[in-house]
Amino acid sequence: MAQKKYIYLQPTPVRTWHWINAFGFVVLILSGIQIRFPEYVNIFGSYKAAIELHNTAGIVISINFCLWLIYYLFISRTLVKTYVPTTDDIRYGLVRQSIFYFFNYFLGKPNPHHPTPDDKFNPLQKSAYLAIMLIMMPLLILSGIVLLNIGSLSGLVLALGGLKIVVAAHFLLACCLCAFMFTHIYLATLGETPIAHFKPMWYGWEEVHEDKEH
């Protein structure tokens, strides 16, 4: 019989960061929809309220991103280890994990990756988070900063090809991150129980079974 064991998977700073990020993203998505489609959507009362909320949430998310980067780069010093796939991950891990998600999962076979504090993400997660956190998020934040300051950064806007290019990049990147959120939330339900992966992101501790550790 399997014995329950708990591992401390998500430290407090990571959890705090994650939920600020999650809340901020929801606010950004809703206000962003109102900003882009004002004649169809009015969630926050007025257009100006949506703009101010979007700007504020954008600044909070940007600061949050910087804190995340500083934490992983200088405090835990595990950015590369946590988020950059190893050669093994690329050669075998990606295929193995894909086979699990798209085939073996349906047959009831176990997940080939067991998260530990030192190895939290499977190869697919690593690749996705690498693209999201180190490419798309910085570009989204930078384009947002430019759009917040189009007066003082007008020279940069023109050098980038004009306001429309910056806006288009910001919009499409936001759509990509929104699409990622759908998948992210769904994949989080693929644990032993649908809320098994949500618990460690709230409490910090992940429940694992002894026999699965070996």
Add this chain to the structure above:
Amino acid sequence: MESKSRVFLLLFFTFCTSFALLVGASLASAWESAECQGCHGEAAMVGNDLVVNAEVFATTPHAEMGCPSCHMVSNSHPDGEPVKKLGCPMCHSKAAEEYSGGIHAEIAACIDCHDPHSALGAASVSGYAMNQMCTNCHAPDTTAKSHAEWLPWLPQTEVHLGTVPCVTCHTNSKEMAITWYISNYKVPDGEFTPVSYEELAERANNGEVPQIIDTNNNGRISINELSTFNTADEYRKLHLAGMMIPEEFSHDFAMPENRWDCTFCHASGPDALQTSFVAFPEADGTLQRLPVEEGAVLDALYATPNFYVIGATRNPILNWIGGIILVGGLLMPLGHGTLRLLTMKNRRH
């Protein structure tokens, strides 16, 4: 119905009176404009207060009417007798009526903003020049500060002040259209100065400035012509700076309620921002406006690359691409979730 008839009668009466006075004034005086300018064209002869720049005056709509239409002088002028002048309301009765009810009427006369000897028709005045008139009393620094108080009631204050003439929001003007001005590449703080006729004439074929963009010289500007201009190496230092300017001006300076609502401009609709022009400077200091093909404002990339009004100029193709990305993100949970439900029994252990 009765009030409409009264308004009609009033307008008819005003028109008849104005016509009679203008004709009467012209007939009463034998002076010709050229003769007037013989003296009033030189400050040395009449002093700085009475001099009129003949070249500038010639570009105004008033020049066609001639000096005696407004200034009634006797044949013995200058005889020391005061010269009678017709007031602006004689012709501009609607503007005068609108203006008289507002706060400006108490502190500024028509000529404080519109010098009749240099005032151009509305289409010949750039939005930039319109704002210059306002800055004679409203200092730009104070204006910027008052629009940007905490929390800024006008986000992106400097951009709004640089791209929307004051009269667009602060009068009851209607029928907004976008007018583009050819500007230099450097744009400090959202403001711009249109490039001069002389500079553009040097670049244009045969000195025909509009042909810089209107390459087929048909008097209309297509999206393709705009794209060609915006991607041409030779015009790399130039760009089009757009301003939202009313087509139908009002002198009623009571700010309409709907101008406080951002969606007055920042919302799309079937006709929103479809009317646009490119204004080219002319040798005489006026502007020549050429109409632009509909859809230019909404073009995703090169037609108007640096003109974007959030909420209003969203590109439909980009919306579709964004939608496809979102649907792609939903397909994985939906497809995987369906198979997950169908194979649930395999994981019951």
